Amino acid sequence: MKINVFIVDDHYMVIEGIRSLLQNEPGIEWMGHATNAVSCLAFLQNQLPDVILMDISLPDKSGIDLCREVKEKYSSVFIIGLSTFNQKSFIQKMMEGGASGYVLKNASQQELLEAIETIARGRTYFSNETAQTLRKNMETEIILTRREKEVLGLIAEGMTNNEVAQKLFISITTVDTHRKNLLEKFKTKNTASLIHIATQMKII
Amino acid sequence: MKINVFIVDDHYMVIEGIRSLLQNEPGIEWMGHATNAVSCLAFLQNQLPDVILMDISLPDKSGIDLCREVKEKYSSVFIIGLSTFNQKSFIQKMMEGGASGYVLKNASQQELLEAIETIARGRTYFSNETAQTLRKNMETEIILTRREKEVLGLIAEGMTNNEVAQKLFISITTVDTHRKNLLEKFKTKNTASLIHIATQMKII
DNA sequence: CCAAAAATCATGTAAAAAGGGGAGATCCAA
DNA sequence: TTGGATCTCCCCTTTTTACATGATTTTTGG
Numbered sequence: 001m002k003i004n005v006f007i008v009d010d011h012y013m014v015i016e017g018i019r020s021l022l023q024n025e026p027g028i029e030w031m032g033h034a035t036n037a038v039s040c041l042a043f044l045q046n047q048l049p050d051v052i053l054m055d056i057s058l059p060d061k062s063g064i065d066l067c068r069e070v071k072e073k074y075s076s077v078f079i080i081g082l083s084t085f086n087q088k089s090f091i092q093k094m095m096e097g098g099a100s101g102y103v104l105k106n107a108s109q110q111e112l113l114e115a116i117e118t119i120a121r122g123r124t125y126f127s128n129e130t131a132q133t134l135r136k137n138m139e140t141e142i143i144l145t146r147r148e149k150e151v152l153g154l155i156a157e158g159m160t161n162n163e164v165a166q167k168l169f170i171s172i173t174t175v176d177t178h179r180k181n182l183l184e185k186f187k188t189k190n191t192a193s194l195i196h197i198a199t200q201m202k203i204i
Numbered sequence: 205m206k207i208n209v210f211i212v213d214d215h216y217m218v219i220e221g222i223r224s225l226l227q228n229e230p231g232i233e234w235m236g237h238a239t240n241a242v243s244c245l246a247f248l249q250n251q252l253p254d255v256i257l258m259d260i261s262l263p264d265k266s267g268i269d270l271c272r273e274v275k276e277k278y279s280s281v282f283i284i285g286l287s288t289f290n291q292k293s294f295i296q297k298m299m300e301g302g303a304s305g306y307v308l309k310n311a312s313q314q315e316l317l318e319a320i321e322t323i324a325r326g327r328t329y330f331s332n333e334t335a336q337t338l339r340k341n342m343e344t345e346i347i348l349t350r351r352e353k354e355v356l357g358l359i360a361e362g363m364t365n366n367e368v369a370q371k372l373f374i375s376i377t378t379v380d381t382h383r384k385n386l387l388e389k390f391k392t393k394n395t396a397s398l399i400h401i402a403t404q405m406k407i408i
Numbered sequence: 409c410c411a412a413a414a415a416t417c418a419t420g421t422a423a424a425a426a427g428g429g430g431a432g433a434t435c436c437a438a
Numbered sequence: 439t440t441g442g443a444t445c446t447c448c449c450c451t452t453t454t455t456a457c458a459t460g461a462t463t464t465t466t467g468g
Contacts (some may be wrong), residue, residue: 013310017215145413158394158397189362375446
C-alpha cells in the first residue's frame with residue numbers, strides 16, 4: 001500500500017523539488033500541496049494523507065501552530081517538520097506540537113524517503129544533523145513564560161523598564177524582576193547579550 | 205539560442221524544484237548544479253553558463269563572496285541571487301558583489317523565468333517584494349567603520365564599556381564614544397534595540 | 409482542591425549606560 | 439595641502455540596569 005504524502009510550504013521551489021524527488025517512487029502517492037495553513041486545513045476536510053511534510057514558517061500561521069491544530073483534529077496523520085534552520089527551539093516546538101520528525105531542506109532524496117517511510121510506520125525520524133542538534137542542546141533549552149516573552153520583546157524594541165511597566169500596566173519593579181529572571185534563564189549578565197542570544201534563537 | 209542555466213544551492217529540494225520548474229522550458233538549457241562554492245568554481249573552469257542562480261548562504265562560503273569571485277573571473281556570466289530572506293542587507297551586498305538580480309525562493313515559475321530571461325539579456329531583475337524592500341530601505345543603509353563593528357560585536361557578547369576598553373587597549377571614554385555613534389547610526393536609544401536590529405541585519 | 413509555577417510588588421545600593429558638549433591626532437583622497 | 443572621515447580622549451549629569459533579598463497574590467495543572 002502506498003504512502004499518501006501531502007506538503008505544506010510557501011516556497012514553490014521546495015514544493016517542486018520534493019514533488020520531483022518523490023515522483024517516481026513506487027511506494028509514495030503524491031496527494032498535492034498547500035502554500036498556507038488555511039488551504040491545508042481545507043484540503044484535510046476532504047482527504048486525509050498518511051504523512052504531511054510541513055514547513056515551520058508559513059505566511060498565515062506558524063507551522064508549529066498548524067501542526068498542533070492538525071494533530072488535534074486528525075490524530076492519525078503523521079507530520080514531518082521541514083525547515084532550513086537547524087535550530088533547537090524550532091525542533092523542540094514542532095515536536096511538542098505533535099510532529100513525528102524533522103527534516104532539513106538540504107536533505108537528500110534518500111534521507112527524505114527514509115523519513116517518510118519511517119514516520120508512516122508510526123516511528124520518529126530525525127535527519128542526522130537535526131538529531132545532533134537536539135542532543136547537543138537538550139539540556140540548554142530555554143523556556144520562557146508568556147509574560148517573560150512579552151517583556152523581552154518590548155525590551156528588544158528599546159523600551160526601558162519604566163516604559164514597559166506603563167505599557168503593560170504593571171509596576172516597574174515587576175518588570176525589573178522579569179528582566180532579572182530573563183538574565184538568569186539565558187545565563188547572561190546584561191541586556192546586550194540577552195537580546196543578542198534571544199534574537200539569534202529567533203525568540204524575538 | 206538557449207539560455208544556459210547553472211545553480212548553486214546547498215538545498216537539494218530547491219535544486220530539484222528549480223530543475224523541475226525549468227525542465228520543460230524550450231528556451232532554457234539546464235547545465236547542472238553545485239551544492240557549494242568550491243564545486244561551483246570547479247565547474248566554471250570547464251563550462252561557462254549564461255546565468256547562475258546562486259543561494260546567498262552556502263556551507264563553505266557566503267554567496268556574496270562567491271558572487272564577487274565569479275564575477276571577477278568570469279565577468280560575462282550573469283548572477284541571480286536566491287534567498288528566502290527578503291532582507292535589505294543581503295540584497296544590497298549581493299548587488300555590490302556583482303549580481304544582476306535577486307529572486308526569493310517562493311517565486312512562481314513565471315517569475316523565475318522572467319528573471320532568467322531578463323538577466324540573460326544583460327538587464328537587472330528584482331522580484332516584486334524584493335524591489336519593494338530595496339526601495340524602502342535604500343536610504344537607510346547603515347555603514348559602520350571597522351572599529352565600530354568591533355565594538356558592536358564585543359558589546360553583543362555582553363562586555364561593558366570598561367571590558368571592551370581593556371580588550372582593545374583603548375580608553376573607556378573612547379568606547380563610550382563609539383557606542384554613542386552606534387546608537388546614532390542605528391537611530392536607536394539604547395543598547396537593547398541596537399543589538400536587536402544589528403543581529404537581525406546579521407551584522408553581528 | 410492543592411501544590412507548583414507564574415506574576416506581582418517592594419527597598420536599597422552599586423554599576424553601567426545615555427545624553428550633552430568639546431577637542432586633538434591621524435590618515436586618505438581629491 | 440586641505441578637508442573629511444575615523445579614532446582617540448575627557449568632563450559632567452541624569453537615567454537606567456544590575457544585584458541582593460524578601461514577600462504576596464494569581465493561575466494553572468493534576
